[in-house]
Amino acid sequence: MTVTTRFAPSPTGHLHVGNVRTALHNWLWARKHGGRFLLRIDDTDLERSKEEYVAAIRADLAWLGFDIDGEERQSVRFALYEAEFERLKAAGRVYACYETPEELEIRRKILLSRGLPPVYERRPEGAPVPDGVAPHWRFRLDHEAPIEWTDLIRGAQHFEPKTLSDPVVRRADGSWLYLLPSVIDDIAMGISHVVRGEDHVSNTAAQIQMFEALGAAPPAFAHEALLVGTEGKLSKRLGSLGMADLREAGIEPVALAALLARLGTSDPVEPVTSLAPLIAGIDFARFGRAPARFDEAELALLNQKILHHTDYAAVAPRLPAAIGEARWLAIRPNLMTVAEAAEWVPVFDGPFAPPAPEAADLPVLDAAAAVAPAIDWDADPWHALTDAVKAATGAKGRALFLPLRRALTARDHGPDMRQLLPLIAKDEALARLSAR
Secondary structure, three states, rough: OOOOOEEEEOOOOEEEEHHHHHHHHHHHHHHHOEEEEEEEEEEOOOOOOOOHHHHHHHHHHHHOOOOOOOOEEEEHHHHHHHHHHHHHHOOOOOEEEEEOHHHHHHHHHHHHHOOOOOOOOOOOOOOOOOOOOOOEEEEEOOOOOOOOEEEEOOOOEEEEHHHHHOEEEEOOOOOOOOHHHHHHHHOOOOOOOOEEEHHHHHHHHHHHHHHOOOOOOOOOEEOOOOOOOOOOOOHHHHHHHHHHHHHHHOOOOOHHHHHHHHEOOOOOOOOOEEEEEEEEHOOOEOOOOOOOOOOOOHHHHHHHHHHOOOOOOHHHHHHOOOOOOHHHHHHHHOOOHHHHHHHHHHHHHHHOOOOOOHHHHHHHHHHHHHHHHHHHOOOHHHHHHHHHHHHHOOOOOOOHHHHHHHHHHHOOOOOOOHHHHHHHHHHHHHHHHOOO
């Protein structure tokens, strides 16, 4: 069996971190098993679906590094849905219903008032059909066939069909709801594993009977705990945090993947620089059932750690021309994002306006200006400079190093000066040390 997974977003908006996590786990699972990862655009809602969102979904997946092995669109598959619908109708597994939403709501309240579950009550056989009312259609669950499956995350699952409402699969206007087209597509596309949020567990119970009614074996299912914010609940922020926001914030795609791959598992989040370790490590048996907490501050910190190990070649196209490999290696331990590298160009090449030195620092700076011309800039100029200034002034520690760092970089903190100073032209450094 070829492992085949799918990511099935609706193009009614942009991807956010929650559904990107679902895409990631499907992609990782397929890649780990040498299988296929398919993109299915669930665009049955013709009014709300937009091509700009389809393009954005493809672009976001490409940015994340999730290559796809094929793409389908539900909007071109209506003939298939119609044929399978007719087959189910002929078998008595879908049936017409005529209640209005108001009537269903009244009946729901009556059942609840009696302490009964609000399960849809089927009309008796032969009940009169109202004139002039277009029906909606429900899938008839087999009440005599308990629904069971072993979830890759949640373990053994059991549902009694009589406790579930027959799900609506088609509206009165002929448009499709999610459940049945998804099953038809999963069969046609050869989907072996469905990985999605735990909010779909009850959908899965109904869909398993749909697979069986269509003569197909259900795929394996993995229902993962939902993503929540740091406050421990679903938040509007998570629902709106899109890839454009993260790109603008300077988040590396591998940082987002590294965090989302491990949230909700017992494994530590690690600062990887490629997706390969995440592919090797995906294991649904290590996923827990507690909500997975997504923390933007943790993502930013992870992004910083990853940059500290990122090779120059991986970021070179995004760096200013003035930042070559040696300069990148010098400054990367001090970067939160790649974009911050541009802030170091003036430190290396100017224009540069060193801060006015404090009176207490003048002896150190005067000594530095005096000894610097004789220093070999191709060796280890930082240690040669500090050793000479220390010998001339007796300054040491912070009183020695901070005035020199400020004069040379206009910053109190930054990269290791042993790496940084040789990357500043000697004439430029001498001018800075002499400026008053």
